[in-house]
């Protein structure tokens with residue numbers, strides 16, 4: 007005991023939520039497997055991260071916009087269990103790493119071995135609640151989220167239950183891309199909610215997940231993809247990833263109003279009909295209304311973008327009278343979405359793998375950052391500049 011490791015953490019005793027931002031590099035107790043001290047460790051695995059992505063949710067923690075209740079509530083629960091104060095949460099869940107120690111049940115049940123290369127499903131589902139038992143573990147009622155309500159992977163070591171690990175073959179997927187399988191899987195889940203084959207699709211909001219969705223919807227057979235994105239750099243990326251056109255929405259009369267000109271442009275681009283499917287990936291209230299106004303009668307609107315609090319739906323009657331199907335998507339279906347993710351990234355026709363590397367990760371130039379060289383200022387600059395930033399760890 008007494009050994010420490012470097013980790014990027016949120017520390018509530020030092021960084022009050024209301025008056026600070028960022029994460030802090032800290033020396034914390036090094037995690038180990040010890041089955042005698044904690045019987046749960048039999049089912050757990052110790053991993054040395056190699057590359058770990060920085061998620062939109064991590065950005066929410068960085069700027070203190072989201073997840074306070076989950077972090078504080080889980081630290082309180084851990085403090086109660088261990089009967090000692092818990093103030094530090096290790097952040098990070100978009101993991102690619104190497105297995106360095108395996109609990110006895112993890113080896114027996116899952117066949118995991120030291121040296122295996124793995125990514126992880128970030129939702130640690132319970133396996134016992136109603137949802138888990140009917141095959142909907144992705145909406146588990148008691149799940150813990152790695153790096154939010156369970157110590158995460160921005161650290162020299164991370165200990166995770168074997169059941170959330172996903173083996174990855176680096177002959178087919180380069181390690182930097184392996185680290186973004188989890189967020190890529192969000193887009194795969196959204197793009198597989200309804201059948202896109204032969205359909206005309208609009209993607210509202212081409213941030214990280216929206217950009218993934220452009221390439222994925224094309225690969226899944228969408229015949230025409232419209233990106234809707236106001237930021238020029240992201241609009242250009244959407245084009246490089248395969249969008250047939252990219253339109254820029256104008257701000258409406260209120261912060262929730264849709265853009266009638268945008269809806270007209272989408273209709274002009276679709277023989278006056280509207281698109282079959284809209285993926286709403288921004289979470290902005292006006293974008294939700296844009297989505298409803300761009301879809302054709304009887305079409306599907308997939309809601310993925312997330313914002314807390316209330317939203318206003320304009321002319322709600324149109325949703326019903328026009329028979330618009332609304333869906334919402336969270337997480338990834340475990341493990342169905344992961345299999346599709348693997349096939350999309352391992353396939354080379356179309357070559358989404360190289361598009362992700364070259365367009366979203368800029369060929370490694372800028373978005374790949376050495377964990378050891380972390381400084382809050384340079385890191386914040388990077389997350390403002392690139393759609394996805396990935397930490398590289400000493401190997």
Ligand SMILES: [Zn+2]
Nearest residue numbers: 061062100189
């Ligand atoms: Zn994520």
Ligand SMILES: [Zn+2]
Nearest residue numbers: 132135138146
């Ligand atoms: Zn459950």
